[in-house]
Each structure stands twice: as structure tokens, then as C-alpha cells.
Amino acid sequence: FVLFNKAYLFLQLAGTAVLAIGLWLRFDSQTKSIFDLESNNTTFYTGVYILIGAGALMMMVGFLGCCGALQESQCMLGLFFLFLFVIFALEIAAAIWGFANKDKVTDELKNFYMETYGKRSQPAARETLKAFQLALDCCGLTGALEQQFMDTCPKKTTLESFSVMSCPAAIDDVFNSKLNVIGAVGLGIAVIMIFGMIFSMVLCCAIRKNREMV
Numbered sequence: 001f002v003l004f005n006k007a008y009l010f011l012q013l014a015g016t017a018v019l020a021i022g023l024w025l026r027f028d029s030q031t032k033s034i035f036d037l038e039s040n041n042t043t044f045y046t047g048v049y050i051l052i053g054a055g056a057l058m059m060m061v062g063f064l065g066c067c068g069a070l071q072e073s074q075c076m077l078g079l080f081f082l083f084l085f086v087i088f089a090l091e092i093a094a095a096i097w098g099f100a101n102k103d104k105v106t107d108e109l110k111n112f113y114m115e116t117y118g119k120r121s122q123p124a125a126r127e128t129l130k131a132f133q134l135a136l137d138c139c140g141l142t143g144a145l146e147q148q149f150m151d152t153c154p155k156k157t158t159l160e161s162f163s164v165m166s167c168p169a170a171i172d173d174v175f176n177s178k179l180n181v182i183g184a185v186g187l188g189i190a191v192i193m194i195f196g197m198i199f200s201m202v203l204c205c206a207i208r209k210n211r212e213m214v
Contacts, residue, residue, distance in 0.1 A: 008069060011084075011196045012062030014189040019055025021182060022048055047098060047105070054094070058087060058189075065200060072207050081200045088193045095186055102179060109171050117141065117167075126152055138170035 025048045061083045068076030113132060117140070119125035130152040133139055139153035140146030143166040146153065156164060165173065 008062050008065040008196065008199075010192050011065065012059050014192045015055050015058025015060075015062055017055070017185055018051055018058060018189060021185060022051030022053075022055055025178065026052065047094075047101075050094065054087065054090070057083075061087065062196075065196065068200075069203060074204050074207055077200050077204045077207075081197055081204070084193055084197050084200070088190065088197070091186065091190060091193070095183075098179075098182075102175065106171055106175050110168050113167050113171070120152065133167060136167060136170040136174060137164075138167040139164045141166055141168065143169070 061080060064076060064083070065080035067073070068080050113129075116125050116129050116132065120129055133152055134154050137154055140150055143164045144162050153164070
């Protein structure tokens with residue numbers, strides 16, 4: 001039972017990791033400004049909240065499995081297996097959806113940036129543009145060329161301004177770097193969930209066998 005409880009503890013930790021990734025994307029300095037924009041009904045916005053919800057659900061399911069193991073309840077272990085299987089299927093679907101929509105998410109942000117950039121003469125658009133460029137540490141459509149005369153760009157020294165990225169390139173860079181982290185964690189969580197389903201079935205069969213012997 002100690003081994004099984006450790007497996008369920010790992011599942012709870014996996015849920016915590018998913019929740020942490022969702023919260024990281026929601027509140028990270030490079031991405032949190034996206035949620036403050038008026039046009040925040042993007043695929044990215046939806047995906048982040050799905051991660052947060054999935055992480056919280058995995059933590060609760062892990063707790064259910066732990067209770068089922070301690071109480072030797074076949075019903076609770078059966079529910080645990082069912083919920084875990086559903087979450088696993090949803091995780092696979094979400095991974096496929098995420099990689100398939102990666103370009104869509106970046107294109108939405110680029111289009112939003114371009115629209116805001118085109119309205120930069122308006123005070124509201126200027127503030128949004130300033131927040132966006134500060135969060136991504138980028139400047140305009142050309143980077144270093146606009147750094148010298150755009151007052152919405154982050155303040156840089158003359159030497160630093162030569163290495164400033166354009167905002168479309170910065171958007172690509174942010175999503176590529178974060179996607180690698182999410183993919184690695186997702187793979188680890190999938191393995192843990194598979195072991196969790198196996199352990200729950202083994203434990204359920206062991207409990208049934210012991211009761212039949214009694």
C-alpha cells in the first residue's frame with residue numbers, strides 16, 4: 001500500500017505541476033499582459049485556463065485514489081481509474097490541439113499587435129502597445145531600427161538597442177521556448193498517469209482477491 005500511495009502522491013504532484021504551468025503562463029511577466037488586453041478572447045487565453053482547471057482536477061483525483069487505497073475501497077479505486085482515464089484521453093487531445101494550434105495562437109497575437117501598432121496615434125492603443133513591448137522586451141516591427149525614435153519601446157542604452165528584437169519575432173521566441181517546457185512536463189505527467197491506472201487496477205484486484213479469501 002505504501003507503493004500505491006506514493007504513486008497517487010506523484011499524481012497529485014503532477015496535477016500541481018500542470019496547475020503551476022497554467023498559473024505561470026497566466027501571471028508570467030512575458031504573458032500576463034495578454035490577459036489585460038481588450039481583445040483577450042484568444043486561443044491562448046482559453047488554453048491557459050484549461051491547464052489551470054485540469055491541474056486542479058488532477059489534484060482532486062489523486063486525493064480520491066489515495067483515499068481509495070487507504071480505505072481499500074474498490075468503488076473509489078474504480079472511480080479513480082475512470083477519472084484518470086478520462087483525464088489521460090483529454091490530455092492527449094489537448095496536446096494534439098495545442099501543437100496543431102500553435103501557429104494560430106502566435107498569428108492571433110501578431111495580428112493583434114499589428115492592429116494596435118497601426119492605431120499607435122491613439123492614447124489607449126499607445127498604452128497597450130507600451131505594455132506589450134515592455135512585457136516582451138521588443139520594439140515595433142523592426143526592432144533596433146525603431147528603438148531610437150519610438151517612445152513606446154523599453155528604454156535602452158545605445159549599445160543595448162542594437163540587440164532589441166522586433167515584436168513579431170519576440171512573440172515567436174516566447175511561445176517556442178514555453179512550448180518546449182510544457183511538452184516535457186506533459187510527457188512526464190502522461191507516464192505518471194499510465195502508472196497510476198495500472199496501480200489502481202492491481203490494487204483493486206488484490207483487494208477483491210483478499211476479500212474472496214476471507
